[in-house]
Amino acid sequence: MSAMRLMFFAVFLATVACSDQAPVSGPGTMTVTLVGPNGAEGAALVSLLGDGVGEIAGLGNTEAYAETNVDGTRLVLINQLGGDLAFQVAVTDTTDLPAWVVSQVAGPDDGLRADVRAYTLAYSR
Numbered sequence: 001m002s003a004m005r006l007m008f009f010a011v012f013l014a015t016v017a018c019s020d021q022a023p024v025s026g027p028g029t030m031t032v033t034l035v036g037p038n039g040a041e042g043a044a045l046v047s048l049l050g051d052g053v054g055e056i057a058g059l060g061n062t063e064a065y066a067e068t069n070v071d072g073t074r075l076v077l078i079n080q081l082g083g084d085l086a087f088q089v090a091v092t093d094t095t096d097l098p099a100w101v102v103s104q105v106a107g108p109d110d111g112l113r114a115d116v117r118a119y120t121l122a123y124s125r
Contacts (some may be wrong), residue, residue, distance in 0.1 A: 026096040036119040054090030082108025
């Protein structure tokens with residue numbers, strides 16, 4: 001019985017040690033969602049600053065249109081049905097994500113939101 005408990009404890013420690021690993025630096029694809037105080041949105045103008053940004057694709061009902069310049073990548077996100085604005089972006093380092101600026105947001109009724117300071121981008125893998 002004691003050997004069985006020792007084996008269980010060793011397996012438990014190995015599992016905990018494996019799940020505590022820090023993120024590994026390197027290229028990858030991130031899922032990005034616009035998060036704000038108003039719920040469903042219709043469109044947004046967002047800039048990803050710096051280099052290291054690759055291919056961008058809309059997720060779900062989000063259409064994503066991107067233009068890269070010397071400062072970074074400017075995105076227009078549109079959800080014709082109103083709802084989440086989400087996209088995937090390829091980055092050169094998943095531990096060093098690009099800074100961002102939300103310039104404008106419109107609701108599903110196409111009315112511009114008066115204040116975009118409460119909006120953020122949530123990155124996930």
